[in-house]
Amino acid sequence: MTVVTNGLQFIRFYPQFIQADTQFIHSIGRMFCRFLLSLIIVSMNVFINRTLFFFSKPEWWYHVLMMPLLFPLGNYYFIGTRYFDDTRVCLVGTAIIFVLYWISIVLLTLVVRSVIRWYPDVRQTLPRTFVMLVLVGLVTALLALFDVWVYSLVPLTGVRFSWETVKPIWALGLVFDVSMCLTLTMLYTYTKWHENQAETEQLKREALQHQFDTLKNQINPHFLFNSLNSLSSLIGEDTERAEQFVDQLAKVYRYLLQSNTRDLVPLRTELDFITAYINLLQTRHGNSLQVEQVVDPAYLESSLPPLSLQVLIDNAIKHNVMLADKPLYISIRTMPGGQLQVVNNVQRKTRRFETHRSGLANLMAKYRLLSTTPIGIEQTEVNFGVTLPLLTVSGVLTS
Numbered sequence: 311m312t313v314v315t316n317g318l319q320f321i322r323f324y325p326q327f328i329q330a331d332t333q334f335i336h337s338i339g340r341m342f343c344r345f346l347l348s349l350i351i352v353s354m355n356v357f358i359n360r361t362l363f364f365f366s367k368p369e370w371w372y373h374v375l376m377m378p379l380l381f382p383l384g385n386y387y388f389i390g391t392r393y394f395d396d397t398r399v400c401l402v403g404t405a406i407i408f409v410l411y412w413i414s415i416v417l418l419t420l421v422v423r424s425v426i427r428w429y430p431d432v433r434q435t436l437p438r439t440f441v442m443l444v445l446v447g448l449v450t451a452l453l454a455l456f457d458v459w460v461y462s463l464v465p466l467t468g469v470r471f472s473w474e475t476v477k478p479i480w481a482l483g484l485v486f487d488v489s490m491c492l493t494l495t496m497l498y499t500y501t502k503w504h505e506n507q508a509e510t511e512q513l514k515r516e517a518l519q520h521q522f523d524t525l526k527n528q529i530n531p532h533f534l535f536n537s538l539n540s541l542s543s544l545i546g547e548d549t550e551r552a553e554q555f556v557d558q559l560a561k562v563y564r565y566l567l568q569s570n571t572r573d574l575v576p577l578r579t580e581l582d583f584i585t586a587y588i589n590l591l592q593t594r595h596g597n598s599l600q601v602e603q604v605v606d607p608a609y610l611e612s613s614l615p616p617l618s619l620q621v622l623i624d625n626a627i628k629h630n631v632m633l634a635d636k637p638l639y640i641s642i643r644t645m646p647g648g649q650l651q652v653v654n655n656v657q658r659k660t661r662r663f664e665t666h667r668s669g670l671a672n673l674m675a676k677y678r679l680l681s682t683t684p685i686g687i688e689q690t691e692v693n694f695g696v697t698l699p700l701l702t703v704s705g706v707l708t709s
Contacts, residue, residue, distance in 0.1 A: 364416070364419070365419070368497050369419070369494075372490075372493060372494075373415060376486075377408075377411065380407075380411065380482075380486065381404060381407050381408070381411070382394075383482065384407050384411075384479075384482060385400075385403040385404070385407055387478045387479055387482055388403065388407075388457075388458070388461050388467065388469055388475070388479070389403050389461075389467050389468065389469065390468075392468065398466065399466060399467065402464060402466050402467065403467060406460065406461060406464065406467070410453075410456075410457050410460060413453075414450075414453045414457075417449060417453070418446055418449060418450070418490065421442075421445050421446055421449055422442055422446065422490075422491070422494055424445075425438055425441050425442045425445060426438065426498060428441070429441065430502075435495065435499055438495065439491060439492070439495050442491045442494075442495065443487065443488070443491050446487045446490070446491055447483075447484070447487055450480075450483040450484070450486070450487050451480060451483070453483070454476055454479040454480050454483050455476060457479060458471055458475050458476050458479060459471055554589075555589075555590070555593055558586040558589050558590055559590060561582075561583070561586045562583065562586050562587050562590060565579075565583040565586075565616075566617070568616075569616035569617050572616055573615065573680060574613035574614065574615060574616075574680070574701060575613060575614065575615075575616045576610065576611055576612070576613055577605070577609055577610050577611070577612050577613065577614060577650070577700065578610040578611065580614060580616065580618065580619055581603065581605060581610075581619075581642075583619075583620075584619040584620060584623070584642070585603075587620055587623070588601045588623070591623075591627070595632055596634065597634055597637060598632040598633050598634050598636075598637050598638065599627070599632055599637065599638050599640075600637050600638070600639050600640070601623070601639075601640045601641075601642065602639070602640070602641045602642065602643075603642045603643070604641070604642070604643040604644070605642070605643065605644050606644040609644045609648065609650075609700055612648060612700040612701065612702060613700065613701045613702060614650065614698055614700060614701060615673065615676045615677070615680065618673055618698055619642065619652065621669040621670060621672075621673050622652040622670070622673075622696050623640060623652075624669060625669055625670050626638060626640055626652075626654040626694070629658065629659060630654065630655075630656065630657045630658060630659065631657040631658070631659055632657075636657060638654060638655065638657060639654060639655045640652065640653070640654045641653045641654070644700075645697065648699065648700045649686075649697050649698065649699055649700060650697070650698045650700055651695055651696070651697045651698075652695065652696050652698070653693050653694070653695040653696075654693065654694055654695075655692065655693055656689075656690075656691065656692060656693060656694050670696070673685065677698075677699070680701060681699055681701055683699040684699075685697065685698060685699070
């Protein structure tokens with residue numbers, strides 16, 4: 311009896327269960343469809359964004375302008391006059407050639423960019439253009455076979471896969487290849503020329519700035535005023551030391567005045583100058599400034615820009631505290647591989663200084679004019695170090 315009662319109740323409420331299950335299934339289906347639609351939209355968005363950034367602005371303009379010319383011409387070669395007479399054939403042919411065109415363009419663009427990476431210099435225009443024409447021609451020949459095969463898969467086009475159909479496409483592709491390669495080569499050459507001109511102008515401005523800063527260093531009134539004050543106090547205290555101070559001051563200013571006439575000076579000459587310069591500074595600052603020089607004699611005949619060491623020492627003094635109980639230590643030493651390293655301990659001043667177009671930045675600009683090896687800078691909480699590549703007349707010194 312219980313079984314029969316339960317059976318009757320199940321039969322009575324079964325339609326409600328079915329309706330509930332159907333609603334649940336429909337809900338799951340709608341959620342899946344929304345998820346699938348969202349995935350498609352996101353994928354299309356990523357594809358469109360990548361495609362937009364894949365081509366440069368001139369390339370976009372070139373391809374947009376070429377499509378109205380190539381689409382009718384290409385379909386005329388493939389389909390004939392039926393492309394212009396039959397609306398359905400026109401729509402199908404345009405859709406096919408649109409897809410094939412952009413597949414071809416992406417592949418050809420990758421080939422062109424590879425050739426440009428192989429021959430990046432403006433002076434390599436002829437070999438770059440020749441290799442580009444050869445590779446683009448080979449890729450175009452293979453794409454022509456693929457295009458004819460795709461057209462032959464659509465009966466409405468009436469295209470059959472045969473050599474008679476392929477040959478006109480090769481002729482059309484040859485015209486397109488020559489046009490594209492010459493256009494892209496001219497655009498690339500102009501772009502590189504413009505970049506070289508901009509870089510040359512920037513280097514000229516940096517060189518003029520360096521010359522201006524060098525002139526300011528030559529007549530540095532602040533340094534001269536401090537030196538004369540130190541000399542005045544020495545004259546009354548120690549005549550012999552005052553005479554030595556005058557000799558060192560004369561040596562320093564003689565070097566400052568001559569520095570603008572040379573791009574490079576021997577390391578030996580720069581060290582002689584910096585020794586005299588340090589002596590003048592230590593006369594004023596005493597034991598609060600301590601400088602160590604450890605130089606391998608093998609590198610004394612190598613070269614560097616004049617006043618390089620003065621710039622680094624002044625930079626260390628400018629940004630750090632110097633006290634008798636907290637001296638500023640500066641180490642000047644040669645490194646294996648032909649490098650000169652200047653390191654100072656960090657004792658930052660509470661007052662901040664404007665570092666734009668600082669002496670260090672000008673020195674870095676000077677090295678960019680003279681060498682392909684940049685200045686190395688390493689800073690920690692304890693030390694600040696600058697590594698200068700030692701140079702020869704022809705470039706970076708190699709050990």
